[in-house]
Amino acid sequence: MTYSILWADDEIDLLTPYILFLENKGYQVTTVNSGADALELVEKQKFDVLFLDENMPGMSGLEVLISIKQIRPNLPVIMITKSEEEELMEDAIGSKIADYLIKPLNPNQLLLSVKRIFDKKRLEEEKTNISYQQEFRALSLQYQDQLSAKEWADIYKKLLYWELEIDKTENKSMAEVLSSQKSEANVHFSKFIENSYENWLQKPDTETPILSHLMMRKYVFPKLKEKSPLFFILVDNLRFDQWKILEGFIQEYFQLEQEETYYSILPTTTAYARNAIFAGMMPLEIQKNYPDKWIFDLGDSEDEEGFNQYEEFYLQEQLKRLRINAKASYHKIIHQYQGKNLVDNFSKLLTNDLNVIVYNFVDMLSHARTDMAMIKELAPDESAYRSLTASWFLHSPLFDLLKRIADKKGRVIITTDHGMIRVQNPIKIVGDRTTNTNLRYKQGKNLNWDNTNKMMVSRKPEQLFLPKPNVSTTYVFSKEDYMFAYPNNYNHYVNHYRNTFQHGGISLEECIIPVVYLTGK
Structure with missing residues (x-):
């Protein structure tokens, strides 16, 4: 492919050796002597890059640049000047130039600049x-x-x-x-x-990873020894790759002090993993210690948040049990206005030792993706899902809150309760009406299935510290990218949920999740 270059310089005749050098490299170079001529040609012809001298009679390079960007906003412009003034450089960079070269020019310097644009x-x-x-x-x-x-x-x-x-x-x-x-x-x-x-x-030992119920004890509570307020932000359903995308936006405001992973407990769901985080206990222990608070995951409920009504209670109980004397606040953000209200009342949060903030948007987005045709079109794969998450974050009250924290040189821990995986393949399963609705794990007393190799079976849930609604309760967890599907209306069900993001089972994406510690710059 031959690339075309427009070069505007009032001393263009002196640049003939450089033009010949570029033409010998396969580039097509058109020359003009003024900014006005450059504007006229850009309106009529298509060029791949513009070399623009900053100091020309008539319109200056910066004036031409502003007009060029209005006509061809995506045309890469390389500013060339004899001046090394910092203010001029800042003006040019602020006008979104592709590169900035200072005379006297070097042929290879020109070639490198062009290659950055064309061949990068x-x-x-x-x-x-x-x-x-x-x-x-x-x-x-x-x-x-x-x-x-x-x-x-x-x-x-x-x-x-x-x-x-x-x-x-x-x-x-x-x-x-x-x-x-x-x-x-x-x-x-x-x-x-x-x-x-x-x-x-x-039989935990040195090889045992940090699991959900020990996460706050390991990564959060030790940070309370410092005097400044600590913000603990749990963005539910946030995979490690999504965190890496958000990190790109956050790094302008925060220093990354620590980036770790921990393992979500099974099932990798909000009801189990997040309750374990705030209680500092496994689900069976929560159910035994607080029987009036534990809600069994029954099959007639689609609302995961209904199982997480007592997170603030569990948090306060864990602080008491560990004898941590800290003033803690708890906020759950489900709607946009709640996030905005929290930002508006930010100054009040600075009086607490620990501010716990649960952000539900990513979880709501992933479930909405299952049911909304538009969201399915917007996020058909992992790459698009990451982009959708990034778009939400950039316009979210959460980003505004993080900026406020950074302004106060605050400290933040960002984590999640579990990840998710894009499901592809079905496993037929049969259960009674009390079986839960989750696609990645099932809990019931009369379960039958057709593919044991793609699932993990627990007939003694107490061994996994999981509650038993009935004496004969069995838990089954799908592996890899499999999902459970009932025989009734099987094909419709499978086609409806295939390529949706789900959680509750066993996969790298669901189990291995981020916990990061940031300090404001």
Whole structure:
């Protein structure tokens, strides 16, 4: 492909050697002697880049730049000048130039600047693909080893790194290969959880990861020893890859002091994992200690938040039990106006030692995605889902709140209760009317299924510290990207929920989740 360059300079005749150099490299160069001529040509012809001298008679380079951006807002402009004045540089950069070069010019300097514009995406894609191919085999070989929980978290973070890097490339030519490798990783990870999870609970040792019920004790309460207020923000259903997208917006305001992962308990749902976080107990322990507060996940309820009515109570009880003398507030944000009210009353939060804020939007978005055709169109895959999350965050009261915290040099912990996975494949299951409705796990006393290999079965829930509504209650957890489907109206059900994001089962995406500590810059 031949790229066309328009070069505007009142001393263009002196630049002939540079023009010939670029033409020998395969570029087509058109020259003009003034900013007015440049504007006239840009209106009539299509150019791929504009070289613009800043100091020309008549219209200055900056004046031409403003007019050019109105006519061709996406035309890359490389400003060329003899001046090294900082104010001029700032004006040019503020006008969204592609590059800034200072005379005397160097031919290779020009070539590099052009390549940054024309070939940047291609070169980055080639480099990304080669680097990923080099690591592909090493990652695949790791799955065959006996891995610890920490090693699995490291593998997951590496896979997400490459997923995000490949997602930035134009053609995404390695996306399918990476998707297959993630699927293979989930097969091995699911076996790892099935073989390890009960031991983590019954016989914890140094290899046992931090689980939901110990998360605040490990990552939150030790930070209360410092004098400034601590903000603990739980954005439910936030996967690690979504956090990495949000990090790009947050890093302008905060210093990342600590980035860790921990493991969500099973089932990886709001009702179990988030209650465990705030109570500092496993679900069976919560049910035994607070029987009037625990609500069983019955099949006739679709509202997960109905199971999380006592989070503030559990939090205060945990603080008392651990003898932590801290003034704590609790806020749950379900609607936009609640988030705005919290920002408006920000100064009151500064009087607390600990401010706990639960943000429900990502969870609501993921469930809305199941039912709303428009959201399905907007987020058909992980890449689009990340973009949707980013768009929400940029315009959310949560981002406004974080900016206010950063202005006060505040401290923040951001985490979640569980992740989610895009489900693809069905497992037929039969249950009575008391069986819960979640697609990724089922709890019931008369369950029958057709694919044991793709699920983890617990006939003794007490071994996993899970409550039993009935003596014969069984829990089953789907693995990888499988979902449970009833035989009745089977095809319609499967087609309706396939490619939706769900949680409750066993996968890297659901189980391994972020917890980060930030301080305001």
